[in-house]
Amino acid sequence: MSLTPPLASMVEAFQKLPGVGPKLAQRLAFHMLRQPNDFMDGFVQALLHAREQVHPCPVCFNLSGQSPCEICVNPHRQRQALCVVADPRDLLAVEKARTFSGLYHVLGGLISPLDGIGPEQLKIRELIRRLNPSLDETLSQQLPAGNDYPAVTEVILALPPSTEGDTTSLYLTRLLKPLEVTVSRIAFGLPVGGDLEYADSLTLSRALAGRQTL
Amino acid sequence: MSLTPPLASMVEAFQKLPGVGPKLAQRLAFHMLRQPNDFMDGFVQALLHAREQVHPCPVCFNLSGQSPCEICVNPHRQRQALCVVADPRDLLAVEKARTFSGLYHVLGGLISPLDGIGPEQLKIRELIRRLNPSLDETLSQQLPAGNDYPAVTEVILALPPSTEGDTTSLYLTRLLKPLEVTVSRIAFGLPVGGDLEYADSLTLSRALAGRQTL
Numbered sequence: 001m002s003l004t005p006p007l008a009s010m011v012e013a014f015q016k017l018p019g020v021g022p023k024l025a026q027r028l029a030f031h032m033l034r035q036p037n038d039f040m041d042g043f044v045q046a047l048l049h050a051r052e053q054v055h056p057c058p059v060c061f062n063l064s065g066q067s068p069c070e071i072c073v074n075p076h077r078q079r080q081a082l083c084v085v086a087d088p089r090d091l092l093a094v095e096k097a098r099t100f101s102g103l104y105h106v107l108g109g110l111i112s113p114l115d116g117i118g119p120e121q122l123k124i125r126e127l128i129r130r131l132n133p134s135l136d137e138t139l140s141q142q143l144p145a146g147n148d149y150p151a152v153t154e155v156i157l158a159l160p161p162s163t164e165g166d167t168t169s170l171y172l173t174r175l176l177k178p179l180e181v182t183v184s185r186i187a188f189g190l191p192v193g194g195d196l197e198y199a200d201s202l203t204l205s206r207a208l209a210g211r212q213t214l
Numbered sequence: 215m216s217l218t219p220p221l222a223s224m225v226e227a228f229q230k231l232p233g234v235g236p237k238l239a240q241r242l243a244f245h246m247l248r249q250p251n252d253f254m255d256g257f258v259q260a261l262l263h264a265r266e267q268v269h270p271c272p273v274c275f276n277l278s279g280q281s282p283c284e285i286c287v288n289p290h291r292q293r294q295a296l297c298v299v300a301d302p303r304d305l306l307a308v309e310k311a312r313t314f315s316g317l318y319h320v321l322g323g324l325i326s327p328l329d330g331i332g333p334e335q336l337k338i339r340e341l342i343r344r345l346n347p348s349l350d351e352t353l354s355q356q357l358p359a360g361n362d363y364p365a366v367t368e369v370i371l372a373l374p375p376s377t378e379g380d381t382t383s384l385y386l387t388r389l390l391k392p393l394e395v396t397v398s399r400i401a402f403g404l405p406v407g408g409d410l411e412y413a414d415s416l417t418l419s420r421a422l423a424g425r426q427t428l
Contacts, residue, residue, distance in 0.1 A: 003306070004279040006267035013260035016253075018245050024233050030303050031232050032261060033268055033277060039230075040265055044258050046227035047246060051254055053220035054247055063247060065218040089244050092217070 007033075059130070061106040061123050063088045071104060078102045080153045084127065084172065086110050086160065094158055102154075105130065110164035111171055119171060127172075131155075131179050157185040161206060221247075273344070275320040275337050277302045285318060292316045294367045298341065298386065300324050300374065308372055316368075319344065324378035325385055333385060341386075345369075345393050371399040375420060 003011060007029060014025035032040055056062070057069035064070060071077060081102030085091045091104050107122040131152050155176055159165040169185050176183045189207030190199055199207070217225060221243060228239035246254055270276070271283035278284060285291060295316030299305045305318050321336040345366050369390055373379040383399050390397045403421030404413055413421070 006264045006279045009260045010264035013257045017242050019238050019241055027233055028231050043227045046223045047254060050220045050224035065220045
């Protein structure tokens, strides 16, 4: 016997999610059906509510229930430094490190010709506009008035050490250099607690290339 | 910054599911929001449809979109043998082995005094009634007419090798013995492909206790 059709559809729906294999999908489906009705109602409501409320911030393209997002309107954030990330989850990872107090810009992906993603599919035009606020009148209107917004002087590229991350970093560096901002990229090398013996050779190459004079 | 509230609620909703930790919950939530609206609509529909359609079979208590379930009404299944399982996922596991062609009875759990689950919380009364169809007129009406339903002659307990599984097996054995049915329990021992060297001592004890004369 295979699963009864409505249950099979539910298992399939779970299996379409990333990181959910057939075993977990089945476990989740049976778990859902075992719970009181409130449970599934709450779950479905949380999903639909998030879809309705959460949208990309018009300034930095981070996902938020506010417009502009909590970070963009926070008066305690340093406005001269801009950290460029590929997507909102990367932004969260940087926030968790609690060492960066500037603003962000979410590209919405990385340049990847194989997947048909070129610079025009990413929020690169918007990034350039943010660095030249004079170019775009509507942008300055979106930020709360009464504050003084200093110009961005440093752009930190927090893009992953992959072919796509490297391509995007190179592209952005060339594009941003003429704008009189410092452009840097986060360091790659051995992770803290990592062992040289077990590090892969690509990571070690990066660690050697990025060596710092003491 | 923590997550924007509606997104945080969505991540929390995912995290309430079994086997979904904070990392996967966040990944699932962001994935959901990145998809076109159809995706979440389809997902939510599959869940709600399953909840509406899937119910315990009135005969064997397997979850099904039919009543009685696909197995109970299947004329090709052998009706003398009854396999007793703790829950519908265990039934699926036995079905996957493709060696049992009889019927099932889903207890809905195992006897566990610590969790306040006694025999009366399980479908044990219903099991006894199935073995004595004369006791219950409504039961015979639920099965399609026109077929001959032979009495059950063998009960196979497919309950897990845990304290609760052992307790439930012992309880059922004592209860069923007077009913003139053969009661057996599935074998426990080394899994196929398992190594003696790496087997835990409890499994090895079970394997020794269950040794078969050659």
